[in-house]
Amino acid sequence: MRARERLLAAIEADLKATAMPPLAWYDVLWELARSQDGMLRPYEIEERTLLAQYNLSRLIDRLEKEGLVRRENFAEDGRGRWVVITDAGRKLRERIWTVYARSIETHIGCKLAENEAKAITGLLDRFL
Amino acid sequence: MRARERLLAAIEADLKATAMPPLAWYDVLWELARSQDGMLRPYEIEERTLLAQYNLSRLIDRLEKEGLVRRENFAEDGRGRWVVITDAGRKLRERIWTVYARSIETHIGCKLAENEAKAITGLLDRFL
DNA sequence: TGATGATAGATGTAAATGCATCTAATATCG
DNA sequence: CGATATTAGATGCATTTACATCTATCATCA
Numbered sequence: 501m502r503a504r505e506r507l508l509a510a511i512e513a514d515l516k517a518t519a520m521p522p523l524a525w526y527d528v529l530w531e532l533a534r535s536q537d538g539m540l541r542p543y544e545i546e547e548r549t550l551l552a553q554y555n556l557s558r559l560i561d562r563l564e565k566e567g568l569v570r571r572e573n574f575a576e577d578g579r580g581r582w583v584v585i586t587d588a589g590r591k592l593r594e595r596i597w598t599v600y601a602r603s604i605e606t607h608i609g610c611k612l613a614e615n616e617a618k619a620i621t622g623l624l625d626r627f628l
Numbered sequence: 629m630r631a632r633e634r635l636l637a638a639i640e641a642d643l644k645a646t647a648m649p650p651l652a653w654y655d656v657l658w659e660l661a662r663s664q665d666g667m668l669r670p671y672e673i674e675e676r677t678l679l680a681q682y683n684l685s686r687l688i689d690r691l692e693k694e695g696l697v698r699r700e701n702f703a704e705d706g707r708g709r710w711v712v713i714t715d716a717g718r719k720l721r722e723r724i725w726t727v728y729a730r731s732i733e734t735h736i737g738c739k740l741a742e743n744e745a746k747a748i749t750g751l752l753d754r755f756l
Numbered sequence: 757t758g759a760t761g762a763t764a765g766a767t768g769t770a771a772a773t774g775c776a777t778c779t780a781a782t783a784t785c786g
Numbered sequence: 787c788g789a790t791a792t793t794a795g796a797t798g799c800a801t802t803t804a805c806a807t808c809t810a811t812c813a814t815c816a
Contacts, residue, residue: 502755504629506678506755507755542794543793552773553794553795554773554774554776554795554796555774557796558797562772577793578780578782579780579782580781607755612751616751619747619751623740623748627630627635627735627736628631669764669765670764671765680804681765682767682803683802684765686802705763705811706810706812707810708811709764757816759814759815760816761813761814761815763813764810765809765810765811767807767808767809768805768807768808769805770803770804770805771802771803773800773803774801774802775798777796777797778796778797778798779794779795779797781794781795782791782793783790783791783792784791786789786790
């Protein structure tokens with residue numbers, strides 16, 4: 501918990517220093533960008549990011565207001581929506597990644613050998 | 629990050645289910661209870677819990693309003709304060725612990741062998 | 757000593773979060 | 787079919803958090 505606290509603070513600080521949005525934005529944009537057609541249902545994003553439903557709903561509002569995603573109706577189920585990433589969204593994700601990747605390397609990568617990193621993930625995966 | 633998310637959610641849910649306050653309350657009460665005279669300076673709590681200064685200041689407000697701690701002036705430095713845990717604060721910490729300990733065992737302990745837990749802490753300690 | 761800078765902690769305001777609940781649509785089952 | 791339950795997602799409201807800044811005190815040093 502402490503390690504996560506420290507690392508997240510360091511990474512968020514790097515993002516802020518380069519005028520980038522919070523990490524949660526990245527997580528959502530990344531899930532969308534890597535998905536088949538650049539679109540997911542809100543509940544799918546929820547599952548993948550572990551964001552709470554009501555938080556995600558409002559995060560999508562913010563992303564939409566910034567033109568990074570847009571909402572569309574889901575034809576097969578009147579209750580559902582699609583969240584579609586826009587070109588601007590993809591662009592921004594890439595820009596964030598240039599900072600984020602460096603940040604990961606600086607704060608995490610350089611402190612762990614490959615096999616150590618694998619050991620951590622192997623053990624922590626039990627909780628997922 | 630994901631593991632922490634899941635575990636914290638599970639633990640907080642256990643606390644909520646037994647009408648206990650959030651985990652941050654426990655962290656502060658615990659640091660106070662284990663300290664020499666049941667009192668610490670705000671900045672000391674801050675260092676130990678990694679809470680942000682402005683968050684801690686208000687968390688102490690809440691604890692004080694509930695009668696779990698009280699603030700006193702720090703004689704040697706007019707800017708400083710003491711945060712002193714009350715009997716009610718110690719009592720509550722113990723009550724929370726009965727739930728928290730069980731929760732840790734349920735969600736974490738039973739999924740890791742002793743040496744595995746040590747391996748994780750050993751590796752994650754590098755980030756502290 | 758007196759000016760300047762640093763530190764401890766508090767706080768106003770804006771934004772995000774948590775909780776409960778709502779609406780609209782679909783599923784289930786007598 | 788119709789009543790009831792369930793699900794997807796949105797939202798009102800209270801609490802909490804983040805950011806910036808403030809006050810008061812202490813430290814430093816010319």
